[in-house]
Amino acid sequence: MKLRSSSDRQHGLFVSVDGPGGAGKTTIVRHLAQMLVASGEHVHVTAEPSTSAIGQLASELTPTVTGHALA
Numbered sequence: 366m367k368l369r370s371s372s373d374r375q376h377g378l379f380v381s382v383d384g385p386g387g388a389g390k391t392t393i394v395r396h397l398a399q400m401l402v403a404s405g406e407h408v409h410v411t412a413e414p415s416t417s418a419i420g421q422l423a424s425e426l427t428p429t430v431t432g433h434a435l436a
């Protein structure tokens with residue numbers, strides 16, 4: 366993986382992995398984070414919906430609720 370120069374990295378890099386439920390997002394993010402850490406990068410992994418109660422509710426509603434209700 367080719368990363369930006371050290372001066373560019375001072376500004377950080379935001380990477381978003383999106384896709385359908387069960388597509389493998391968490392798996393690929395875990396591997397990507399390991400690769401970046403091995404390259405000496407500081408990595409913070411987060412996910413939406415979160416594991417909070419409202420995040421779990423959103424996850425459960427995703428297959429059946431759409432549009433403004435899901436937002």
Ligand SMILES: Nc1ncnc2c1ncn2[C@@H]1O[C@H](COP(=O)(O)OP(=O)(O)OP(=O)(O)O)[C@@H](O)[C@H]1O
Binds near residue numbers: 386389391392
């Ligand atoms: N490249 C792959 N090949 C085969 N199986 C995979 C692959 N990536 C992930 N999996 C498997 O698919 C399942 C779902 O993976 P994962 O939890 O990473 O998906 P997810 O997109 O984060 O799911 P969710 O939307 O529920 O958060 C897991 O059992 C995982 O081991």
Ligand SMILES: [Mg+2]
Binds near residue numbers: 392
């Ligand atoms: Mg996941």
